[in-house]
Amino acid sequence: MIEEKGILFILSGPSGVGKGTVRKALFEKDPDLKYSISMTTREKRPGETDGVDYFYKTKEQFEELIKDNQLLEYAQYVDNYYGTPRAYVEETLAAGKDVFLEIEVQGALQVKENFPEGVFIFLFPPSLEELKNRIINRGTETSDLVLNRLKEARKEIELMDAYDYVVVNDDVDQAVEKVQAIIQSEHLKRERIAKQYKKLLEAEL
Known part of the structure; x- marks a missing residue:
């Protein structure tokens, strides 16, 4: 049978809903899933590895990738860029592996436009x-931040x-x-x- 291409799954929802907790528990049960590694322009911290924790880029490299539409989504926080590289996702999917992306809602909507x-x-x-x-x-x-997050x-x-799909996170x-x-x-x-099967039939003709 022809190898199936992987699927990109995007888990998203409001801050505080438990995205990280659900994602970690899911990966413990399903080690075949591949986590979508983000790209950033921030400095590498002690103990972090390029291509494992993040893909580390300069600001110029990152902006070039934005211009070339090589990011499925990106945002800027405190003078640093963060984003999801298209190449890593597409190469992993082509290898038949599912890719899992845990992300905020605005980023998910960007991914929906691009993928x-x-x-x-x-x-x-x-x-x-x-x-x-x-x-x-x-x-x-702070209490003000809590109110802002709820809004x-x-x-x-x-x-x-x-x-x-919608999944209620009542129990992890x-x-x-x-x-x-x-x-x-x-x-x-x-x-x-x-x-x-269409590809399989064509291959056998």
Whole structure:
């Protein structure tokens, strides 16, 4: 059978919803997934490795990649660029590996514009009250920042229509199981299977 191309999965949702926790738990259960390594212009920190923690670039190199449309998404924080390199994602997918991207909502919408064939999963809080409690329990936000994050979360939830699936993160293990079911179901979609068999039939003619 012809080797299947990998699928890009994008997990996104409001700040505090638990994207990182779900992604880490998912990777423990599914080690075949490849994490989308980000690119940055910030300095490498002690113990970090290029191509493992980040792809490190100069500001000039990064801006050249922006100009050449070589990033699926990017943003600028505190004078440094961060983004998702298109080449790494496409090469990994071509090798038949699924790529998983955990990202904020605005970045996910950029990816949707640049890579619409990706599968977009919105991680949803059980309630805004629970989201508020999770942000407060981090202990890293002032009361003003908590309010700002909740306002932003309301706006982001309204963008849910741009996604293919919604997973409520009430229980991490259950959320992971649902994401695994999405991955499996995407691989079983008729159009993906049909493409493989069409190539197989053509090869045998």
